[in-house]
Amino acid sequence: MSKPKALLLGQIDHAQDSWNALSDIAELVRPIATSREVFIKECRSGKLDGVVAICDRAPSSLAVTGKFDRELIYALPQSVKFLCHNGAGYDNIDVAACSARSILVSNCPKVVDDATADTAVFLILAALRGFNNGIMAIRDRTWTGHVPPPPLGHDPQGKMLGILGMGGIGRNLKRKVEVFGMRCIYHNRSRLHPEQADGAEYVGFDELLAKSDVLSLNLPLNKKTRNIISTNEFAKMKRGIIIVNTARGGVLDEDALVRALDEGQVLSVGLDVYQNEPDIHPGLLSNPHVCLLPHMGTSSVETKTKMEEWNIGNVRAALETGRLNNVVPEQEHLSF
Numbered sequence: 072m073s074k075p076k077a078l079l080l081g082q083i084d085h086a087q088d089s090w091n092a093l094s095d096i097a098e099l100v101r102p103i104a105t106s107r108e109v110f111i112k113e114c115r116s117g118k119l120d121g122v123v124a125i126c127d128r129a130p131s132s133l134a135v136t137g138k139f140d141r142e143l144i145y146a147l148p149q150s151v152k153f154l155c156h157n158g159a160g161y162d163n164i165d166v167a168a169c170s171a172r173s174i175l176v177s178n179c180p181k182v183v184d185d186a187t188a189d190t191a192v193f194l195i196l197a198a199l200r201g202f203n204n205g206i207m208a209i210r211d212r213t214w215t216g217h218v219p220p221p222p223l224g225h226d227p228q229g230k231m232l233g234i235l236g237m238g239g240i241g242r243n244l245k246r247k248v249e250v251f252g253m254r255c256i257y258h259n260r261s262r263l264h265p266e267q268a269d270g271a272e273y274v275g276f277d278e279l280l281a282k283s284d285v286l287s288l289n290l291p292l293n294k295k296t297r298n299i300i301s302t303n304e305f306a307k308m309k310r311g312i313i314i315v316n317t318a319r320g321g322v323l324d325e326d327a328l329v330r331a332l333d334e335g336q337v338l339s340v341g342l343d344v345y346q347n348e349p350d351i352h353p354g355l356l357s358n359p360h361v362c363l364l365p366h367m368g369t370s371s372v373e374t375k376t377k378m379e380e381w382n383i384g385n386v387r388a389a390l391e392t393g394r395l396n397n398v399v400p401e402q403e404h405l406s407f
Contacts, residue, residue, distance in 0.1 A: 232287060255270075
C-alpha cells in the first residue's frame with residue numbers, strides 16, 4: 072500500500088530532522104513551481120494528487136502560493152484534507168473556503184506568545200521613553216552630546232496599559248509589563264475567567280480607549296477587526312496616547328494614525344506590522360516618534376524552531392491519526 076503524501080511549501084529552516092522523520096509514514100513531496108500561476112497549474116495537472124497534508128512554511132511559501140484564497144484552495148488536489156500553517160496569524164487563508172472543501176486548518180498558537188509579547192514590551196518602552204528619536208539623532212548626527220533631543224519621554228510606572236485582545240499574547244504581555252509597574256485593563260469579545268484575567272480589569276471598548284495611556288493591539292485580523300482603530304477611535308482616546316501594534320497591520324488605519332500623530336492626539340507609536348508590507352506609510356517613516364520594526368515579533372531562533380516543530384507535529388498527527396493537534400477557532404465545531 073502506497074504512503075500518503077505530505078507537501079512542503081516553503082523552506083524548513085530549523086526543524087529539518089523532524090520533517091525528514093515524516094518519511095517513515097509519508098511520501099514527502101515539494102512543488103516544482105516557483106510562482107502562484109505555475110503552482111495552480113501543477114495542482115490541476117494531477118502531479119500532486121495523493122497529497123493529504125500541506126505543511127505551509129510561511130512566509131517563504133508566499134512566493135509560490137500567494138494567499139490561500141478561494142481560487143487556490145479549489146485548485147488543490149481533492150486528496151488534501153489538512154492545511155498546517157506555520158504562523159499564529161492566518162488572515163492569508165480563506166478558512167471558509169477550506170471548510171467548504173472539507174480541509175481543516177491549523178496554526179501555531181502559544182509558541183509565539185513569549186517572543187511577540189517581548190517585542191511589544193520593547194516597543195512600549197521605546198515609545199514611552201522616545202528612544203527612537205534619540206537613535207535617529209545619533210544616526211543623523213544632530214545630537215550635540217550634552218542632552219538628548221527633546222521632548223522628554225515618560226516612565227512606564229503607574230501608566231495604564233490597555234490591551235485590545237487578551238489572548239495568549241495579551242496575557243503574556245500583561246504579566247511582563249507589570250514588572251515595570253504598569254496597570255492593565257483589557258477588552259475582548261468576551262470577558263475572561265478571573266483566573267485567566269489574573270487581575271486585569273475587563274472594560275468596554277470605548278472605556279478602553281478613554282482610559283489607556285498606552286494601547287497595545289493584540290487581536291487577530293478579520294472582517295470585523297480591519298481598521299478597528301481609526302479616526303473615530305483616536306478621538307475617544309486621551310490626548311498624548313501611545314499606540315503599539317504587534318498584531319496585524321490591517322487592524323490599524325495608518326492614514327488616520329498619521330493624522331493623529333501630526334495633530335498631537337497620539338504622542339508616539341511602536342509598530343512591528345503594517346497595512347501593506349513591506350511598503351510603509353511615508354508619514355510613519357519620516358516621523359522620529361514612530362519606532363518601526365520589520366515584522367520581527369517572532370524572529371528568534373528559539374521561537375522559529377518551536378513554530379516549525381509545532382507545525383510539523385500537526386502534519387504528523389494528521390497523517391497518523393487523521394486529526395490535527397489544534398484547529399483554528401472557526402473550525403473547532405467541525406468534524407469531517
